[in-house]
Amino acid sequence: MHKMLPLLLTTLLACYRQTEGSYQYLAGHQIWKLGGKESALPGQLMADGLLDILDHSRKLQQVRVAPHHIDRVSELLQKDGISYEILVDDLASHVEGIENSERRRRDVSGNHQTCTESHCPEPLTDVYMRFDQMEWYLKQLNETHYPNVSLSSIGKSHENRDIWLLHIKSNKPDARAIWIEGGIHARERISPAVAFGLISKLATGDGAKYNDFDFFLAPMANPDGYEYTFTGDRMWRKNRRANSHQRSNCYGVDLNRNWDFKFGVGASNYPCSEVYMGPSPFSEPETKALKDAMLERNGSLLMLFSLHSYGQDLLYPWGWTSQEEAENKDELVRVGQAFAEGAREIHNHDYDVVNSAGGLYYASGATDDWAYSETSARYAYTLELRDKGERGFLLTSEAIKPSIEEVWNGFQKILQNIG
Template sequence: MQDDGLLTFDILSNSLGKTLDLEKHDARENLPRASVTFTSYMTFSQMSSYLEGLPAQYPQRIRVDKPGRSFENRNIYRVRMTNNITNTVQKKVVFVDGGIHARELVSPAAALYVIETLIANTKLTETIEWQIMPMLNPDGYEYALNKDPLWRKNRSKSPSSTCYGVDLNRNFGFQWGGLGASSSPCSDIYKGTSAFSEPESRALRDAMLPLKGKVKAYITFHSFGQTILYPWGYSTQVKHPLTATMDTAAKAMAAQIKKTTLAVYSVGNSAVVYYPVAGASDDWAAYAMDIAHSYTIELRDKGVYGFKLPASQILPTVRDAWEAVKTLATLV
């Protein structure tokens, strides 16, 4: 703020650089193959080993495929889970993804925790086929984990700039290029050269489109802010016709989280609670897939640590995620 011509400010951290450096290399280097952990941030290689090992351990319940590859040619995985994976014709689908923004390290951890918890919860896989893409932005994630902890975008190279990356959550083909998206390749919210210009957003699109009519709920995990958001995100002036339905379900998820983990999550329309976001995955899912329940869940925390959530907070945070997903599954 301004006072008598002078700028005043508050110091939020005296050692942000030191904190980021300390957190940069906290991934567990010696994690056994095909294992998962929620006490440190896993590398993409560790995640890949875990995901690729699942079908052999649970051949009747789990299939893993690769709907796409990233700009730097890393696999983008999809895990399909249900009690009888060979017979899914009559089952509704709940679709979950994570890791669309590189620096939101707890997001893919949350999706992995959903997978791991569903393995032990056969009741929730009786009538639902779960499809989970835990890491949509593997290039950006590895870059954030090892080089720049505040990196947000993917790692594609712009043909017209020396800057790298597209904000994948501005690259989906509904209201692409509208409010809250930038045309500058150097911007953190750069929309890309066209809708679905990026292989990572196309991977999600191509995994979901054949399921139109079957997907009853979509959740994308982000961080931070402890908020459950629903469409439309592209405008503060246009309401989704199922706003009341989504608001009721979001409040039920928030209530269950508070009941079990004591964490407080707010609820609301994403454009109103935060700011307009055009070309986002939750808006696209609600529109293109005609999904009645489409949510962005901003996980912990509320800003003390922000994007660099300490490893000690991974497990409490992913438990929030599970409570939300579990609750939604009973409502769709």
């Protein structure tokens, strides 16, 4: 009996951690930094589900490799003349270490921010909010600021969570509309955090001076995936569709490959891939809800601003090809530079203004290309937030406040330049 007790405790503890933790799944996963020649091979391996490209920009450098793929991927890269260096040899202990030091920092900081069901006056900035806290904040804002703002659910996710849309209303009847989307990729937690920061500035802060515009914000486009980064896998990217129709045990569709524009270019039809585009365009309730709500405002839509991480790049169309230029490319670059200058003024962080299809990395079926092609929006940007790969998706919550401050300043420059 006594001999069994430690074993029993260990087993119980393991079960508990397996259901509650977000990193155990990542045991043995590694992060590699690629070097050597530029090659299309990493993109192909990602489509085949053999690796996970972390840095989605022309600075393509870091990839994640699952333990059962390490030997194969290593061999294929070497054959292609690509070198690699192991940055993280066990992602589970890496994430655990970061989460523990985050917890210790919060414990000693004695911060008093609160967000409960009955009282959530501000979005939290000392910790990444859970989905229920996001809902509490939005509902309270709607109660206290109606009719200047109005909150509606535009659809439900696979797991029946609401896709919320907040409208911050202009006082002009024929106002142009700015659409802001956050959280479409689950693991990019800084994206919804900054989206909520922008909501707070626009609805209750000095954003009132921009009420020539109608603002529509969908700050959490992928609530199932986001919650899963807390309860299952910290590196989760896609939504939580069960892909049993494809006879696959792998979950999830990449919602930023599921929009109906050049569907399939730079994406994968293999359900286990991180860039799985889904069975058909707008097959996912999350993208369909967003698309329908955007089309309701078509005609007045002036800009799409989609928040992602990481890399500190402001991307403009096209993402599906580098052979064609966006029709108003010079204007997109001019306004983009205004953003970058505004952002740099605050904490001296650089954001590069670049074409979305950089280097050898193409992506289609994304919100930005779709909005630019299929709606009246003449401005479409994807902002890759902090950082430049030091922490990547595991960016700690200390970065929330400064990220909001610099993006808000840059965003204001955009508004002043497109008005």
